[in-house]
Amino acid sequence: MNVHDLTTPALLVDAHALTANLADMAAALPGPRCRPHVKAHKTTALAKLQARHHPGFTVATVREAEGMAAAGLGDDLLLANEVLDARRLGALDARITVAIDSPETLQAAVAGGVREVVIDVNVGLPRCGIAPERAGALADAARAAGLEVRGVMGYEGHLMLVPDEAEKAKYTEECMAKLLAAHADVGGELISGGGTGTYRTNKWVTEVQAGSYALMDTAYTKAGLPFRQALTVLATVISVSEGWAVADVGLKALGMDHGNPTIPGAQVWFCSDEHTTFAPEQPVAVGDRIRVLPAHVDPTVALHERMHLVDGDEVIDTWAVDLRGW
Amino acid sequence: MNVHDLTTPALLVDAHALTANLADMAAALPGPRCRPHVKAHKTTALAKLQARHHPGFTVATVREAEGMAAAGLGDDLLLANEVLDARRLGALDARITVAIDSPETLQAAVAGGVREVVIDVNVGLPRCGIAPERAGALADAARAAGLEVRGVMGYEGHLMLVPDEAEKAKYTEECMAKLLAAHADVGGELISGGGTGTYRTNKWVTEVQAGSYALMDTAYTKAGLPFRQALTVLATVISVSEGWAVADVGLKALGMDHGNPTIPGAQVWFCSDEHTTFAPEQPVAVGDRIRVLPAHVDPTVALHERMHLVDGDEVIDTWAVDLRGW
Numbered sequence: 001m002n003v004h005d006l007t008t009p010a011l012l013v014d015a016h017a018l019t020a021n022l023a024d025m026a027a028a029l030p031g032p033r034c035r036p037h038v039k040a041h042k043t044t045a046l047a048k049l050q051a052r053h054h055p056g057f058t059v060a061t062v063r064e065a066e067g068m069a070a071a072g073l074g075d076d077l078l079l080a081n082e083v084l085d086a087r088r089l090g091a092l093d094a095r096i097t098v099a100i101d102s103p104e105t106l107q108a109a110v111a112g113g114v115r116e117v118v119i120d121v122n123v124g125l126p127r128c129g130i131a132p133e134r135a136g137a138l139a140d141a142a143r144a145a146g147l148e149v150r151g152v153m154g155y156e157g158h159l160m161l162v163p164d165e166a167e168k169a170k171y172t173e174e175c176m177a178k179l180l181a182a183h184a185d186v187g188g189e190l191i192s193g194g195g196t197g198t199y200r201t202n203k204w205v206t207e208v209q210a211g212s213y214a215l216m217d218t219a220y221t222k223a224g225l226p227f228r229q230a231l232t233v234l235a236t237v238i239s240v241s242e243g244w245a246v247a248d249v250g251l252k253a254l255g256m257d258h259g260n261p262t263i264p265g266a267q268v269w270f271c272s273d274e275h276t277t278f279a280p281e282q283p284v285a286v287g288d289r290i291r292v293l294p295a296h297v298d299p300t301v302a303l304h305e306r307m308h309l310v311d312g313d314e315v316i317d318t319w320a321v322d323l324r325g326w
Numbered sequence: 327m328n329v330h331d332l333t334t335p336a337l338l339v340d341a342h343a344l345t346a347n348l349a350d351m352a353a354a355l356p357g358p359r360c361r362p363h364v365k366a367h368k369t370t371a372l373a374k375l376q377a378r379h380h381p382g383f384t385v386a387t388v389r390e391a392e393g394m395a396a397a398g399l400g401d402d403l404l405l406a407n408e409v410l411d412a413r414r415l416g417a418l419d420a421r422i423t424v425a426i427d428s429p430e431t432l433q434a435a436v437a438g439g440v441r442e443v444v445i446d447v448n449v450g451l452p453r454c455g456i457a458p459e460r461a462g463a464l465a466d467a468a469r470a471a472g473l474e475v476r477g478v479m480g481y482e483g484h485l486m487l488v489p490d491e492a493e494k495a496k497y498t499e500e501c502m503a504k505l506l507a508a509h510a511d512v513g514g515e516l517i518s519g520g521g522t523g524t525y526r527t528n529k530w531v532t533e534v535q536a537g538s539y540a541l542m543d544t545a546y547t548k549a550g551l552p553f554r555q556a557l558t559v560l561a562t563v564i565s566v567s568e569g570w571a572v573a574d575v576g577l578k579a580l581g582m583d584h585g586n587p588t589i590p591g592a593q594v595w596f597c598s599d600e601h602t603t604f605a606p607e608q609p610v611a612v613g614d615r616i617r618v619l620p621a622h623v624d625p626t627v628a629l630h631e632r633m634h635l636v637d638g639d640e641v642i643d644t645w646a647v648d649l650r651g652w
Contacts, residue, residue: 007652082565084564104612127598239428252624271583272483273386274387277452286430
């Protein structure tokens with residue numbers, strides 16, 4: 001099939017860019033050194049390619065854990081997020097480890113029948129995570145409640161886009177000092193953290209939870225990371241006026257939290273529900289197909305039912321985005 | 327069922343607010359004076375309530391037309407958007423009218439087996455629509471190609487949030503003068519346009535394409551419109567730290583193009599994929615359920631598989647958001 005036969009808007013994944021990204025990460029962080037995060041692509045077909053290189057996965061939602069288990073990718077799933085209802089996790093035929101950062105999330109793991117946890121430690125990003133000095137006590141309580149404590153995790157998400165490498169390394173070391181201090185109290189084999197933005201920088205974790213590297217983001221590309229932008233949204237030009245044109249991709253096909261998408265060779269003016277109005281540098285015609293770069297890949301993928309693997313204009317596979325929802 | 331039994335994040339629709347909104351619009355623009363736009367809620371169960379008052383509907387995508395037809399709501403569907411592949415429309419067991427603004431979209435309607443069109447006229451919003459002075463010629467070409475031309479449409483979307491009523495009326499009149507001039511050349515019974523923001527202002531159209539009034543938006547509420555905010559996202563507090571807390575609703579549960587959501591009694595700091603970090607004015611506890619107001623309803627709904635109709639904390643119905651995708 002040719003991309004021109006696809007209904008638009010449609011997610012396209014460049015096969016060469018994806019293959020190169022997966023190979024580059026596998027070379028940099030082979031095997032268990034990388035625990036790919038599936039929240040970035042929500043697609044088990046893509047995760048199966050990652051599973052050739054890496055034995056475990058990171059997930060953000062119960063639904064993602066369920067879908068990965070159902071796809072036979074449940075050998076070692078880390079739900080790197082807090083969960084108050086873990087019953088669906090305990091029922092899975094998979095190895096599930098869940099993050100906890102409070103007595104309530106500890107109790108939820110026990111009540112849900114989860115057997116393994118990591119202690120989520122706040123390393124500076126104001127989000128989830130227990131204060132480092134309290135991590136040991138939570139681990140003790142978890143073990144007392146019959147849980148296996150596999151170690152710690154901490155996400156330095158606020159450092160992912162620091163442009164200067166030396167500065168990023170300094171801040172990452174400060175964050176990881178907190179995680180290592182917590183780990184000294186907690187124990188366990190896992191020190192999990194990091195992401196695509198710090199995959200070369202973070203030398204302190206035992207595994208990096210990288211997600212964006214597979215499909216890549218405009219923001220990460222600008223930050224000088226070596227991975228290639230593999231994801232675009234295919235759109236059709238549906239209207240041309242004097243001075244602007246309109247493509248059939250809008251707010252419901254694009255993650256907008258990082259702002260407007262990019263159209264090579266054009267200035268994007270604004271997006272509506274199902275439209276992007278843009279000023280092309282060269283004339284375009286009604287019916288033209290164009291490729292739009294979303295500003296943020298993760299929430300873009302969450303809006304689509306499927307993604308098409310392409311080699312140039314040839315569609316070589318179509319994958320269900322089968323990990324959407326909660 | 328109680329809302330506390332729902333998996334979060336979950337879309338909630340307040341039954342009283344929804345009922346009042348539908349009744350208020352039906353009183354202001356009874357019968358065919360309003361052609362409700364389903365893109366705002368993408369839910370045929372909700373459209374069935376609107377169909378008690380209004381005979382026709384507006385849709386934005388081919389998928390929405392298909393879903394409405396399948397739900398028995400296809401008596402008079404206006405696809406108020408340009409389409410280059412109309413084959414799925416022509417195959418529907420429904421009355422389909424499609425907007426055209428170019429020879430290419432005219433040909434697509436013919437090729438797809440669509441029989442009725444409206445001429446989409448640009449009235450000032452730089453998006454789709456033919457220049458008013460060229461509308462008559464396009465209508466002639468459409469009739470020559472065997473199509474029925476039902477009239478014109480024009481959307482003054484750039485005026486929806488003008489705060490001053492007199493100013494909005496003046497600008498709307500200017501826009502509608504263009505649409506009426508085009509209509510004089512085009513003919514037909516339909517002069518379609520407007521939206522929730524101009525439903526009281528626009529006295530020139532024969533029907534208003536209002537969508538947001540049913541569930542309502544933060545932005546429209548601030549603009550002084552009388553409808554009530556019916557839609558919230560139910561979330562669970564999953565982590566509490568000194569100075570902030572985290573709810574399990576993020577970029578994949580919220581339309582972000584209008585910015586961060588609102589949490590009553592709290593300051594929202596930022597959203598991540600599956601988290602909102604906020605500073606509550608009163609202490610919250612892990613496990614608390616909170617209601618989050620998305621900044622933009624339409625793209626929020628597009629991220630959810632279902633919405634729950636609630637009366638206080640009681641879930642009285644659950645509706646599939648069955649018009650998602652393309």
